[in-house]
Amino acid sequence: MKNLKIILFIFSIFLANKIQAQNEEDKAQNDENVIYEDVIDRSTLKYNNATQCQIRYYYYPNIEAYYDILKEIYYIKEEGEWTVVEEIPINFRGYSVYNNANVPVDDYEDDSITEMFPIHKKRFGYITKEKVRKKLIGSE
Incomplete structure (x- = not known):
């Protein structure tokens, strides 16, 4: 009888670990499938008459990232894969004031x-300190 209790105890620990691992796996999978709803009203976006597109995104050339105005999220590239984050991680690719330089994307408005x-990447290129300074003082 004592051996049976030990076996049942070990089995219950094994089963509890298996259930916990499955729950963690399900949670990780759910985190990957998060659907970000539009937070901002699309009618408030600026419009470029030349390209016939609303300006929904900003591109950050220095860190190769995008910001989606509608969903208020960033798309960043980590280890070769695009990731969605709510804010740029601290010190991401040496993120600094100059890396905060961005350009509006006026040629694309889909998802x-x-x-x-x-x-x-080819169109906008890296933004240097000099380009940022010219933009800030308006001498460009």
Whole structure:
């Protein structure tokens, strides 16, 4: 009888660990499938008459990231994969005041902005301290 109790005890510990592992796996999978709803009203976005697009995104060339105005989230590239975050991690790619330089994306307004990355990387390029200073004092 004592052996049976020991076996049942070990089995219950094993079962509890298995259930906990499954719960953690389910939680991680749910975190990946988060659907971000529009937070901002689309009608408040600026509009570019030349491209016929609303300005929904800002591109940060120095850290190769996007900000979605509608959903108030960032798309950043970590280890070669695009990740959605609510704020740029501290010291992400040496993030600083100069890396905060951004440009409005006036040629795309759909949901898959990361597909445009090769085009935007080539079009906008790295923003130097000099470019930021010229932009701030308006001498450009």
